[in-house]
Amino acid sequence: MTSTWNTERGWESLKRSGAHLEGHFLLTTGRHSNQFFLLARLTEHPDLLEPWAEALAERLKPYQPHAVVGPAVGGIIPAYAVAHHLPGTRVLFAEKSEDGGMKFKRGFRLMPGERVAVVEDAVTTGSSVAKVIDAVRDAGGVPVAVGALVDRSQSPLLFHEPFEALLRVANIPNWDPAACPLCAQGVALSRPKS
Template sequence: MLKRERVIEILEKSGVLLQGHFLLTSGRHSSQYMQCAQILQYPEYTEEIARGLAEDFRNDQIDVVIGPAMGGIIIAYELARQLKAKNLFAERENGKMTLRRGFIIPEGTRVLVAEDVITTGGSVREVIDIVKEQGGEVVGVAVLVDRSNGQINFDTKLSAALTTEVISYEEETCPLCKEGKIPAVKPGSRKI
C-alpha cells in the first residue's frame, strides 16, 4: 500500500500540489491548488501511484478499465496495464459522455472506472452510466486525488491515492488577502 506521505511527496515533486495564493474557478481563494495532469508527464510516478491503486483491485477480476477523456485516459491505461485488463476511454460527443471508436463493453464485463481527480464526481458518474447501459458491472472507481474528502458515494468501492479537501475562502475572509504578502493567481493565467 502506498503511504499518504509518499503520495504527497510525489504530487509535490511532479508539480501537482501547489502552494501559494490561488483564485479558483469558483471565485473562492485557496492556499493550495492541484493540477493533476502534471503527474502524467512522469511515467515513473504515474506507475508507482497506479501500482498502489491497482493493489486495491487486484482480487476483483477486472476485465476492463475505463476513464473519461481527458483526465482519466492515462491513469486508466496504466491501471489496465497493472491489472492485465483491457483499456477503454469515454469521450464527449455533442456534450454527452459516450463510447466511440468502436469501443464496446460486453454484457457481464467487470469494469473499473479510473479518473485523475474527482471533486463532484460528475464525469465518473457519466462513465458509470455508460458501463451499466452496455451491460457491464462496475466493480469500483480508482482516482489519483479525491478532492471531496471522501464525501462522494458512487455505490461501489472507491480507492483514491490521496483523499483531501482543498480548503477555500470567500475573498472577504481569505487570510492570504488579509496578509497582503502574496497576490492571488488564477491557475492557468501563468505557467504553473
C-alpha cells in the same frame, strides 16, 4: 504486486512534478479553491506515476475488473497505467457527448456484463466519474469499483460503487464562485488546465 507507494512518497512526487499547486484556481466543476491538483504533471513522468498505478491496481484487484475505463482527458493515462498492473484487463476511455454526458467513441465497446473499474486522476464532486459510470451501464458493462489517485471531495460523491483512493485530502476547501473568499479579496483566478 507489492507497491512502494505511501502517503509521504505520494506527496513528495506531487511536489517534485509540480502537480500540487497553491493559489486561486478554477476547478473543472466550476468551483474555486486555494489548491489545485494538476495531475497531468505527475502522469507525464512514468517513473513517478508507476508506484501510484501499482498501488491503485492492488486496491482494485479484489473487484475483479475485466476492463478499466478512464474519462477523457485526465483519466486516460492513470487508467492505462492501472490496467497494466491488472493482467488480462483492457483499457478504454469515455469522452464528452453532445448532451453533456460521456460516451464511448472510436469503436470502443464493452461486452454485456463486462466488469469495469472506472479510474480518474482526481475526484472533487465525482460528476465526471458518475457520467462515465452511466456510459459504462449504457454500453452494457457493470461498474464494479471506482479508483482515483487523489480524492479531494468534501461532500458525498455522486456514485454508489466502492471507491478506492490513494491520497485523501478532504481538508482542502472549495467554494461556489459567488461565495469564494479569494474572489472577495480580489485574488486573480488561475485556470491551470488552460
